[in-house]
Amino acid sequence: MYGYNTHIARELKSDLWIEEHVSGGLNVYTNGFNHYDNNEPLRILLFADNFPSFTSGITRRFREIIRRLAEHHHHIHVITGCSNALSWVKGNELLEKYVTFSTLPSTDFKNKIDCGCPFLFPSPTIYSIIRRFSPDVVHIVEQTPGAILCGIFSKVLNIPIVWSSHTNVDSYVSTYIRRGAITMIRRFYQFIRLNYLSYSTINLTVSRDFADFMEHTGVPRPVIVWKTGVDSELFNPTRYSREMRYRMFGTYNNFTEEQMDSMTLFLCVGRISAEKNFEFLSLLLKRIPSEIFLCIIGDGPFRNTVEPLFPKDRVYFFGYLAGEELASAYASADYFIYASVSETFGQVYLEAMASGIPIVAAEGGQLKEFLINGEHGYLWEPNNLDSAEKAIRLVMKNRNSLSTKARQQALKHSWNAARDQLNDIYYEAIKKHNNKQENKNKNMNKLKLIWNVCYSFTIWLFGLLVVLLLLALFVRVSSPQSIAPKKHNKNSLEKKKHNSIMTKKLSFS
Template sequence: MVTSEALPNGFTHDNDDSLRILLFAESFPSFTSGITRRFKEIIRRLAKRKHYIHVITGCKNASLWLEGNDYLQEYVTFSILPSTDFTNKIDCACPFLFPNTAIYFSIRRFSPDVIHIVEQTPAAMLCGAFAKSLNIPIVWSSHTNIDFYLSTYIRSYAVKMTRCIYQYIRLKHLIYSSINLTVSQDFADYMEHTGIPRPVLVWKTGVDSELFHPRRRSSSMRYRMFGTLNNFTYEQMDSITLFLCVGRISPEKNFEFLSLLLERIPSETFLCIIGDGPYRHILEPLFPIDRVYFFGYLGGEELASAYASADYFIYASVSETFGQVYLEAMASGTPVIAAEGGQLKEFFINSEHGYLWEPDNIESAEQAIYLAMKNRDYLSIKARQQALKHSWDSAADQLNNVYYNAIKKTTQHKETNIIIILFRLFYYGFHWLICMLLALFLMAPFVKVSSPKSTMTQNNNFCRKKQQMYMTAKKCFSSR
């Protein structure tokens, strides 16, 4: 028997009652990222619980996701606001939604029980100010390690200052939240270390283990992953070890390290890169066409087939807060070879599900590949078994409980007095404006938009110097 609980904010909810959830997410399908894949899966499951969900987003084609699904069309609605993709300037992780007073009116029209805000962009923070003005419970989830990205997109002499400013701005807004979420314990610990109120909860991540499955291995997909320029025979493509990398093509993903790594491993190996981004046209010529194929974008069953048809999944990025691609590869029975990072602590055991290398260490990466190539069948079985422990149902159940707990933490009614609302709008709006001015005058002037070719040249020189030192030391040792 389900009991009803009277909450201090005046709401009365059973754990099975439907909620009105407003989701502020600048990135949403048709944009492709780990974040959008997460919310697609979660929204499907929240709708099945008969929760009404209104999404404010800057993705112009977001509503197309509902087509053909009557169930979602009944429970999910959208406000599509103006945005830009910065296609040829900055490789953003998501479309940038302009700060807009329409956000406030969308909130008032929908009258949500709880507002879920994703990331800390200017528009997201404005949404937080509006929610706080109306005294609506806020759940704020952080998925991107902006602190790390600043070292890529800010001039080196200003990184320390801009990081402090960003952390201050983030703190001033995340203290509005009833509950703060992130997707790995490593990043949660880091956020708490920078002053975000404890605890920052770790929101579980899942994987569709029916879509991403070893049975989707396909000879025809495998042959497509070699491209058409090299005219490999079927026998050659079956015998060559095929590595797969899936991700947005941008500087922080560290693709240039993979080009160095290819020089160190046998020629009977091939790399297929699935993904796209504004830096692809610059990065692509830097890779040897006889060893690498840039496939472009794949999704759905084709992407699942590509995962399963590769021999290994390889990834050099250390900027992930979780990295959905690792779990998708593991669910497909494809062992992971990757740079070691805090996000992998959640689900990955070195030598059980694949092998990790020390970041920026070419010798360590080479060794990880050789170890993995000795043990593929064992790693494949263990990787699949581990991935099966992570489900979207469990992640949706957790978020469902988070929403109810956020409502319980709100100590007053949703504010309706227009005088109080106007005062709060001025107060929280002024705080937001000061923070944006700080960002505009003390962060924006130091943004750099560097070509990955220059970044690669620097990293190549660094890694090659390390290689030369290693070879010199090796010769000295052998001569003794």
């Protein structure tokens, strides 16, 4: 039934996992604590369409955070669309004890809209999972159809919700929606986000820039910025490997070791998809010295479209790497380059900095969280080839100083600090939710509960059908667009006032 793992179902039915307290006819779920002591273990339900082994900055964040939450003996149940998510905990005694999964049927869109993420099929089963697990708090990731349904059920069951937004969907609309419908779809999405994030006890995102953008579009204030960390032991300059460096040049050109030692190696790491702006890098490469070589680590549905844009004698598409091999690749490169302008944070920047690699990248408001232009690398004005060429020449002049400062800056960001912040947010959400309920009638009969569930589900289903209709009419498979070098007026008031990619590129409703 819906891909439910029998071991997990057995765990969820255990008396150790479920306790019901009946009050006034409504089943009020609790583990027996009032949660005024932040040392008490919690029962946390996490809804995330994507989860390891799917690779993205979001899944890397939750992989690190869940591991550390388990160390505090919190019980975490994950609802996801990744069919092999359970393999992530196998062999780890701590995770096997405190982390369980419900894996619902899902699909991906690798050959449709160039998005390699799995999206689970929304199902009423989500309701029964929530009731069985009886969480103290529900943490929902993004605003996918399944996530919204989880939010509706959690709201009806009167459970505090922490909702985190990690993706700049507003920016992606221009990539995946036909031109004439962009404004309409963007405003429709903003309406949905505003409506359902109002269910949350606490809203989170990952940068001050995106938090300001969300608040500007009507999301209830304050939107809390959830810190990001980096594993500075894994991503470390000591991971440098001459063998890895040679591998990063590929085998197509048969470079000698002397040639590879003398060339400057730039590294780009990320999912190869339309919104990452790889076509801009292909144009930039033509304007920088021929002794610069680019290694692109990552994979994705857009690779077959992007790869022919790059000259084989100057670029190597390495494919997917993870763990110590990825860390070694970072440390073995000379510089990290990234052209994406759609990031809400960008985990890869911190990983590169922790590895002692200076950054050269497109300017974005999220980079203000951790990167100082001229100290940890150099930034260029988005989609400006002249600015990008200048940034590359500047970053190559003083690598050693930039490298040292980049590493020092990255050390200020730890996953333990991000875990501790989220831990406090969960307890705060519970307290805020309980305080709101003190002045409300907690009694609700089962008939009214059933009515609320059915009514909310019907409204959600109608909205989903509208969304699917709009997507069917207006979604498009994106292909690289020709980017001509742009001449910018240096005295332009608009450019001088620009301090955020969000406010520059997006229209507000």
